[in-house]
Amino acid sequence: MTDENGGIVVEGVARSFGSVQAVRDVDFQAPPGEVTALIGPNGSGKTTLMLILASLLAADKGTVRVAGFDPAAQPSEVRSRVGWMPDTLGVWESLTALEVLKTLGALYGMSEAARTSRAEELLVAVSLTEYGRQPARVLSRGQQQRLSLARALIHDPAVLLLDEPASGLDPGSRVELRSLLRSLAAQGKTVVVSSHVLSELDEIADRAVFVNRGRSVKNQTLDEAGTQTRRYYVRAEPMSALAAALGSYGVSFETRGDSRREEFLIQLGSTAEAAWLLRTLVLGEVVITAFAPAGGALEETYMSLDTDRL
Structure with missing residues (x-):
């Protein structure tokens, strides 16, 4: 109380x-x-x-x-x-x-x-x-x-x-x-x-x-x-190098956007995991041009709640 x-x-x-x-x-x-x-x-x-x-x-x-x-x-x-x-x-x-x-x-x-x-x-x-x-x-x-x-x-x-x-x-x-x-x-x-x-x-x-x-x-x-599963948008130049790298690390992704602004949507378990992946991609010489959460932390919670209760 x-x-x-x-x-x-x-x-x-x-x-x-x-x-x-x-x-x-x-x-x-x-x-x-x-x-x-x-x-x-x-x-x-x-x-x-x-x-x-x-x-x-x-x-x-x-x-x-x-x-x-x-x-x-x-x-x-x-x-x-x-x-x-x-x-x-x-x-x-x-x-x-x-x-x-x-x-x-x-x-x-x-x-x-x-x-x-x-x-x-x-x-x-x-x-x-x-x-x-x-x-x-x-x-x-x-x-x-x-x-x-x-x-x-x-x-x-x-x-x-x-x-x-x-x-x-x-x-x-x-x-x-x-x-x-x-x-x-x-x-x-x-x-x-x-x-x-x-x-x-x-x-x-x-x-x-x-x-x-x-x-x-x-x-x-x-x-x-901040410790929950979150979605991230990732772009690189070229995107084919990013796709190959994500595949080698066992990270699944969805392709979003079009040929002018193609990006991958990935899901990661925590901010620590996101930091690890970004560092690993850069050290692997993948040219990352964007890496950011797809939404805020509270938005992620809101979207993840049981749809029967929303």
């Missing part, structure tokens, strides 16, 4: 809406000081689960602890410790970005000086300083998304719940988001991120919970993901 330092524990949680069972049986832990990814297809129950963690929905059964508190029985304790960023945007369009943040700070009971200072600090953190005195309605979707993140952080929460935080962000803003979330985790905060962009989560997360049809189907750390 966890304590008030900010961790999350979910055991056997279920939630229905009439005849629709959105969450059937979910178990996972999100420890302080780490980023936990919540991964699953549309309709898998991710958003319902996030709403339960944020104390905005009550579970029908199961146990939930957020920073040591039950969101259903102790919502005020949970809300004072949780920063919630939903996947749908909502701003007070007539207020400036600075006023939006200060208003949220007032709702959390912060003094005028404290909320003003915190708001200015967060505008810098999310790269919105130049828009701080402009009405929120002039912000682009990506800028509104960054303002939504700042709102979730206004009271310096111990737990951060982010539902699709990278939606609408340009590449530069995505990089800044990754850096900010890693920094928050390094400060000891619990960060839970729900996203469809698995390549982004590879760079952010320490662990992942895979959910589908309302159930948690796998829990995995990123270290564990």
